[in-house]
Amino acid sequence: MLNIQKTLQHALMLCQTGHFLEAKVIYLKLIKTIPNNFEALTNLGTIELQLGNSEAGVKLLKKSISINPNQPSAISNLGNSLLEAGFYKDAISYYDKTILINSNFVSAYFNKGKALTKLNDFDNAITCYNKAIEINPNYLMAHINLGFVLNELKRYDEAICHYNFAIELEPNFSEAYFSRGVSLDKQNYYDDALASYDRAIQLKPEYAEAYNNRAIILQELKRFDDALESYDRAMQLRPEIDYLLGNIIHTKMYLCDWHKFNALVSQLTEKIINREIVTTPFPTLALIDNPELQQIAAEIYINDKHPVNNVLPRIGKYPKHQKIRIGYFSADFRNHPVSYLTAELFESHNRDQFEIIAFSFGLNTQDPMRQRLEKGFDQFIDLKEKSDTQIVSLAREMEIDIAVDLGGFTQDCRVNIFAMRAAPIQISYIGYLGTMGAKYIDYLVADPFLIPKDKRKYYSEKIAYLPSYQVNDIQREVSEKVFTREEVGLPESVFVFCCFNNIYKITPATFDSWMRILSEVDDSVLLLLDANETATTNLKKEAVSRGVDASRLVFCKHLPSPEYIARYRISDLFLDTLPYNAGTTASDALRVGVPVITQVGESFVSRMATSLLNAVGLPELITTTPAAYEALAIELATNPEQLEKIKTKLVGNLSTSPLYNTKLFASHIEMAYQEMYMRYQDELELDHIYVLQSNN
Numbered sequence: 043m044l045n046i047q048k049t050l051q052h053a054l055m056l057c058q059t060g061h062f063l064e065a066k067v068i069y070l071k072l073i074k075t076i077p078n079n080f081e082a083l084t085n086l087g088t089i090e091l092q093l094g095n096s097e098a099g100v101k102l103l104k105k106s107i108s109i110n111p112n113q114p115s116a117i118s119n120l121g122n123s124l125l126e127a128g129f130y131k132d133a134i135s136y137y138d139k140t141i142l143i144n145s146n147f148v149s150a151y152f153n154k155g156k157a158l159t160k161l162n163d164f165d166n167a168i169t170c171y172n173k174a175i176e177i178n179p180n181y182l183m184a185h186i187n188l189g190f191v192l193n194e195l196k197r198y199d200e201a202i203c204h205y206n207f208a209i210e211l212e213p214n215f216s217e218a219y220f221s222r223g224v225s226l227d228k229q230n231y232y233d234d235a236l237a238s239y240d241r242a243i244q245l246k247p248e249y250a251e252a253y254n255n256r257a258i259i260l261q262e263l264k265r266f267d268d269a270l271e272s273y274d275r276a277m278q279l280r281p282e283i284d285y286l287l288g289n290i291i292h293t294k295m296y297l298c299d300w301h302k303f304n305a306l307v308s309q310l311t312e313k314i315i316n317r318e319i320v321t322t323p324f325p326t327l328a329l330i331d332n333p334e335l336q337q338i339a340a341e342i343y344i345n346d347k348h349p350v351n352n353v354l355p356r357i358g359k360y361p362k363h364q365k366i367r368i369g370y371f372s373a374d375f376r377n378h379p380v381s382y383l384t385a386e387l388f389e390s391h392n393r394d395q396f397e398i399i400a401f402s403f404g405l406n407t408q409d410p411m412r413q414r415l416e417k418g419f420d421q422f423i424d425l426k427e428k429s430d431t432q433i434v435s436l437a438r439e440m441e442i443d444i445a446v447d448l449g450g451f452t453q454d455c456r457v458n459i460f461a462m463r464a465a466p467i468q469i470s471y472i473g474y475l476g477t478m479g480a481k482y483i484d485y486l487v488a489d490p491f492l493i494p495k496d497k498r499k500y501y502s503e504k505i506a507y508l509p510s511y512q513v514n515d516i517q518r519e520v521s522e523k524v525f526t527r528e529e530v531g532l533p534e535s536v537f538v539f540c541c542f543n544n545i546y547k548i549t550p551a552t553f554d555s556w557m558r559i560l561s562e563v564d565d566s567v568l569l570l571l572d573a574n575e576t577a578t579t580n581l582k583k584e585a586v587s588r589g590v591d592a593s594r595l596v597f598c599k600h601l602p603s604p605e606y607i608a609r610y611r612i613s614d615l616f617l618d619t620l621p622y623n624a625g626t627t628a629s630d631a632l633r634v635g636v637p638v639i640t641q642v643g644e645s646f647v648s649r650m651a652t653s654l655l656n657a658v659g660l661p662e663l664i665t666t667t668p669a670a671y672e673a674l675a676i677e678l679a680t681n682p683e684q685l686e687k688i689k690t691k692l693v694g695n696l697s698t699s700p701l702y703n704t705k706l707f708a709s710h711i712e713m714a715y716q717e718m719y720m721r722y723q724d725e726l727e728l729d730h731i732y733v734l735q736s737n738n
Contacts, residue, residue, distance in 0.1 A: 046072070050081055062089045080109045084116045087123075096127045114144045122153060130157040148177045152184050155191075162353045162458075164191045164431070182211050189221055193228060195429040201225045216246035223255060232259050250280035257289070266296045267576055284346070287313065288321020295328060295546035296573065298580040303550055314339050319346055323451045327476060328547050331621030331643040333500035340479030341502070343451070350482060351461040354434060360441045360466060365397045366719050369442040369465060370419075372473070373404030373454035377411045379626045380448055380473055382603065385411065386515040388418040390708040396715070399442065401425055401433060403456055430458040437464040443722075444715055447483070450474020467718050470503065472513070475625065476646045477501040484728055485718060487511060487711065491653040492646050498730070506714040506731045510657040510700045512650075513707045514629055521604035525612050530569070530598055532612070537566040537679050540613035540636070542598070542606075542627050545573035547619040553581070555672050556617060557588040562672075563679040569613060572597035610634045614685065615678055623650040629701060632658055637678070637688050639663050641671040657701035660692060 049072055056065035069086035072079060087102030103120040110116065121136035137154035140147050155170035171188035174181050185204040192201035205222035208215060223238035239256040243249050257272035273290045276283055291306050307329050313320040314335050323340040330336065370388065374380040391398050400419040403426050406412065416422045425433050433456070437445060445465035449455035450473045460468050460482055470478050471487040478486075479502050486493075486503035489511040498505060527534055539559065541548075548570075560566055572578060582592035601609060607630050610616075616631040618624050618640035624631070628638045628651045640651035642664055652664050665671040678685045700706055713733045721729070 046076070046079075050079075053082075054085065057085060057089065062092055065089060066093075078109050080106050080113070080116075083109070084113075084119065088119055091119075091123045091126065096123060099123050100127070112143055114140045114147050114150070117143070118147060118150050118153070121150070121157075125153055125157050125160075128160075130160045133157045146177050148174050148181065151177070152181065152187070155184070155187060159187070159191055159194075162194075162351050164195050164353075164429070167191045168195075180211055182208055182215070185211070186218060186221055189225065193221075193225055195431075196228075196427060197429075198225045198229050214245055216242040216249055216252075219245065220249065220252050220255070223252070227255070227259055232263055235259055248279050250276045250283055253279065254283050254286060254289075257293070261289075261293055261296070264574065266293055266574055269293050270297065270299070284319040285322050286320070288325045291321075291329065292325035292546065295325075295548075296577065298545060298548060298577040298584070300550045300580075300584070311335060314342070317342055319343075323476065323479070324474075327645070327647045328549070328622040331645055331648045333477075333497055333645040336645055337477050337479055337500045337502065340451070340477050342479075344457075344478065344480045348457040348461045348480065351458060353431065354438075354462055357438060357463045357466055360443065362723050363397075363441065363443060365393075365395060366715055367397045367399065367441060367443045368715065369399045369401050369437055369440075369445045370448055371401040371403075371445060371456070371459060371464070372448035373402075373456070374448065374452075374473070375400060375402045375404060375412060375415045375422075376407040377409045377603070381411050381415060382515060382518055383472060383513050383626060383629075384448065384515070385414060385418060386517055386704040387513045387708055387711070388415065390705050392708070392712060393420070396712065399423065399440065401437065403428070403433065404454055430456055430462060433459050434462040434464045443467060443719055444469060446471050447478075448473045450476075450478060467722055469506070469718075475650065477503060485714075485731070487714070488646065489653055491656055492649050497644070504728045504730050506711075506718070506733070508707070508710045508714060508733050510707070510710075511653055512625065512629060512657070512701065513704060513711075514633075514702050516702050516704050518607075519604040520634065521608040523605060523608050525609045527612050530596060530609075530612065532567060532596060535565060537563055537615075538569060538613045539563075539566060539615050539617050539675070539679070540569035540610070540631075541617045541619065541624075542569070542571050542610075542630075543619050543622075543624050545571060545577050547622040548581075549619070549621070550584075551668070552619050553584055554588065555668050557585060557590045559617070559672050559675045559679070560590050560594055561588075562676045566679060567594045567596050568617070569596050569598055572599050606630075607634060610636050615639065615675065617675060618651045621645060621648040623648055623652075625650050625654075628654050632692065633696070633702065635689055635693050635696075637663055637685070637692055639665065639671060639675050639678070641665045641668065654701060658692060658699045659695040660688065663688070 049068060053065045053068040066089050069082045072082045083102050083106035087099045090099035100123050103116060106116050117136050118140040121133045124133035134154055134157050137150045140150040151170045151174040155167045158167035168191055171184050174184040185208040189201040189204040202222055202225045205218050208218040219238045219242035223235045226235035226238055236256055236259055239252045242252040253272045253276035257269045260269035260272060270293045273293060277286060287310055291310060310321060311330060319342055321339055323343050326336050326339045388398055398420050400422040402424050406424055442465040444467040446469045447460055450470055452473050463482055468483050469485045470483050483503050485506045486501055487506045489508050492511055493505050556568060560568060578597050581595055585592050585595055610631050611634050613636050616636050616638040618638055620641050621643050623640055631638050638651055642649055642652045655661060655663050665674055696702060710733045714731050717731045
């Protein structure tokens, strides 16, 4: 007996010093002699888990528990092994058994909280972490993990309290500063968040994740040079950080830094094909004109960040309502491009057939657009401080029939609301211009120009085809101010090309086309947005390298929306970008009589301007190759009579164009809603929906 005890002590000492393989040999010999030795089975099972042999470890631990079913450490260890293996519900059952035997087994509460967090059951996770802290108030990681869950529930102030307490417990714990930075960032306390990340880096100079997160904030603050520097440091330290490569390329695009552009895009493409977590979906829209790759990028992101969430019960079948209840979900109910397009739609819905509710989780800016929108819905519900679960629960309580996501993968989106299933029918519209790659988004609103039948396989959603996809607000204010060319530093005699698309949409290939056009059109200039000093400097250098005088690029300051639209009138012709076309900017230009030339591509965003030009009856401005795009621009710029005919046709078409007929658009999308609702009520499978052109 004494020899067995010494053997067990020796093996335990080997375990404690990390000599697992040597300890394993001893335990195996001992079990051959005494097959039911509880300590040997338990410790060998734990070793197998340490060595990554989860199946063998679980089997040994289960056997040890069958010998001594009242030993909480063994039961808890089995729970830990199941937790590590991803069997979260099974792990929870063993933590519950542990707690039944020993109600103060603190690590069981802590690890149960981890398992519940993995299952997105945040409320019960909070209960477990709080119990662990009640037993051990100085449980550092319980405070950290509780802060994470509180962040997920948007309870940022409470999270910060726990991070601050963790910092009091361990002032040099860099992870606590990092986590506090996350909470501060979520509340837009950017300076404080940066200070917290900087402290984390000071304590841990090779903290790659902190460099990455501070770069995200710097990008949000439009400090793109500083952001790129921070991203580059993160890449040096840990190149495998999720989404890092995509963020770096996207930041470089904001700076018009095209160094190694083709190589970086090729690298990104290869990694997407290999289904690596290298980019959020949004940057791909402006980099890769390939709907299949865009779909893969979206699926990777959804599976990683927003998989189907079953924390709430399966949504039940609602009775047929007298009015179809439409919930519009957005963080952008304010002065924002999405609201500039949609404001009149909400006001135009047929209230005899529809009840229209806003679910707002963005800032309450109380700007004129916000005030207008609050009046434009039957109900406008401010939910910024509510968790995803609370928002979904409210939507279900209200029996919302159709939930329309106006954000997608854009800033401040809340995709998890849809992952939980806020309504029996869920739609993506206007905010994110591509597939969401999610099984729980049922429909994507588009038109036949955007998604031809042969491209539908690259969209996870069924397509709700309208005659024209883009809604516009005909009440949108356009300033009466008459801008002169002199105001932007131009002589009256020059031909003015313009492109006021976001600067990140300009690719080297698009810029090549523009410079060839300027080279062929004497006394011409190109108006662009003055996005940032570095981008302006880089574009001027790129122009010179292509043999074009830098002074022919003229950079315009940002203006309030009414003046910004009015300024278009000093331009003669709008030149579109590829692969991310003009959307709102194209309809703004067309609205005031400025023709838009586009090149059609393969994806949703590279066909937007095609859709808009067809909607205003100008298909002759759609080209299919760079050579044709350039030739048309040169032809119109050097043939005043032909250009004048195009402008006259455009102005004449505006009054009858469906693009600026909001009530007509409302009737079309309502037909789509009614078809979706009918299919749901009749329990038919999802299918593509076609709304034919009407003249209502």
